[in-house]
Structures are given as structure tokens and as C-alpha cells.
Amino acid sequence: MTHSDVLADLKTDGEELDSLLSGLTPQQWALPTPAKGWTVAHQVAHLTATFQLAALAASDAEKFAAVTSRLSDDFDANVEGAMAPFLALPEQELLARFRAIRGLSEQALAAVPEGQPVPWLVRPLPAPVLAAAGMMELFGHGQDIADALGVTRPATDRLGHLVFFAVRTWDFGYLARGRQAPETAFRFEITAPSGAVWSFGPADAEQVVSGPALDFCLLVTRRRHHTDLAVKAVGADAEEWLTLAQAYRGPAGPGREPGQFS
Numbered sequence: 001m002t003h004s005d006v007l008a009d010l011k012t013d014g015e016e017l018d019s020l021l022s023g024l025t026p027q028q029w030a031l032p033t034p035a036k037g038w039t040v041a042h043q044v045a046h047l048t049a050t051f052q053l054a055a056l057a058a059s060d061a062e063k064f065a066a067v068t069s070r071l072s073d074d075f076d077a078n079v080e081g082a083m084a085p086f087l088a089l090p091e092q093e094l095l096a097r098f099r100a101i102r103g104l105s106e107q108a109l110a111a112v113p114e115g116q117p118v119p120w121l122v123r124p125l126p127a128p129v130l131a132a133a134g135m136m137e138l139f140g141h142g143q144d145i146a147d148a149l150g151v152t153r154p155a156t157d158r159l160g161h162l163v164f165f166a167v168r169t170w171d172f173g174y175l176a177r178g179r180q181a182p183e184t185a186f187r188f189e190i191t192a193p194s195g196a197v198w199s200f201g202p203a204d205a206e207q208v209v210s211g212p213a214l215d216f217c218l219l220v221t222r223r224r225h226h227t228d229l230a231v232k233a234v235g236a237d238a239e240e241w242l243t244l245a246q247a248y249r250g251p252a253g254p255g256r257e258p259g260q261f262s
Helices: 003-021 040-059 061-069 075-087 091-111 127-149 159-168 172-176 213-220 236-244
Strands: 186-191 197-200 207-212 232-234
Touching: 003 040, 003 091, 003 127, 003 159, 040 061, 040 075, 040 091, 040 127, 075 091, 091 127, 127 159, 127 213, 159 186, 159 197, 159 213, 172 236, 186 213, 186 236, 207 213, 207 236, 232 236
Parallel strands: 186 207
Antiparallel strands: 186 197, 207 232
16 A cells, blocks of 8 residues: 555545436435434534545644543544534535535645544554545445445445454454454455455465455444355354454444345
8 A cells, every 4th residue: 555545545435426426306314314313414524524634644643632531432433523513504504514524634634644544533543544444434324324325335446445454453343342352363355446466464374254345344334244255254253353444443333134135
């Protein structure tokens, strides 16, 4: 993953979601999404708040530290508080803010010198990794929006950045549940939409996770139940990991039900 590649792909993913939102009616903005209690507007407000925080982290570490020091131990309350000002906006103004703040975050991340870490909520991250986290947010919440609208988004090899991020954060599902991750090394063999195979971990690992990149990304963002996906596991730890996988910190949430989506 190079700095320029992931930032370019982050921008493209944001533009694709933007095009999905640009023609929505007020009724469509109010549609419920698979995330309980969240409409399309909630999803966009949350993304806007997340990109605003990323822009601040990449551009002003002191202000970022001041903002995050005021966060409480209540994860859900922090999320709701961050998106509330955006959720109060009329739909078209919310879309305009989403566009502007997303652009600011892209510019701020691009300006970070290569190799310099960016402060973040759990630990500092290299700017390309934080950009990959932004792509994870766009993918997951974009999927909720697409599901609400009944549309299918094309899969591209840009998913490789999310696959990389999910492998890097493979233990998040255990941490979210207060558990220790297994010490056994995992092997990940993920097939890109182009047919290329992205491999991570020792080739002789006994615990192996494999499958198509789109399904893998739906798994780690918990947008589909693992039994509805073509992601396979070999080994008891890997099989259990399919039930726990998530590429984000914080509560796992209820996820999705088996057979929820045709």
C-alpha cells in the first residue's frame, strides 16, 4: 500500500458514494437502513463526523487531543454526540458538508509526511493506514445505504486496502468482547475481484481464512452474516474467528441475521 494509491482510492470511493446520494429525495434520506434506528441521513452524518475527526487528527494533533480528551466511556453516546450537529441539517446541506469535510480529510492526510504517524482513537497510525480505515467506514456505511436503497455496488480491487486493514486489525473482534486473541498465526488468502490472490501470514499456518474479497469485506464490517458469505475457514480458531470478525474498535453490535438479504 503506497501513500498515493490509498489516498487516490479513498477519494474515488467517496465520490462513488457521493454519486449515490446526490439524487436522493427527502423520502429516501429518511429510509431506514439495516442499522437499527439509523436512516440514510444517520449514516451520512456519522461518516461526516468521522472524516471531520480524521481531518483534525492529520492537521492539528493538539486540537485532536483536546477533542478526544472530552470523550466519555460511553461509545454509543460519543457516536451520537458527534453526528448530532450534522443530523440536524437539511439533507442537501448535510450532503454539502459531507463533500467538503471529506475533501478536507483527504487533503490533510495527503499532507502528512510519509512515515509520520497520525494520532488516532486507540493508537497513532500511518496516514495510509488511517486512509484505509476511512475506506472501511465508507464501505460499511455505504453498504447500509445501498441496502436501504435496494442497489448493488460494483466490487473493485480497491477493496484490497480494506482487506489489508482488516488483516492488520484481525484481533479487534476479540478485543471488542474482552477476550484474548489466539496466539496461533492465521493465514489469509483473499481473492480480488480481478482474480488476483492477496495472501497474508505464514504459508504453513494451520488456521486459514479464504474467500472472495467482497464477501470478506462484508464479513469484517459485519454487514452480512458469516453463514451467508463464501468466506471459508480451516481450523477451529479460524472457524470461530468468522463469528467474531470486525475491522473496527468499539462494540460489535448485533450484526446481521442469517438470510436477512436475498
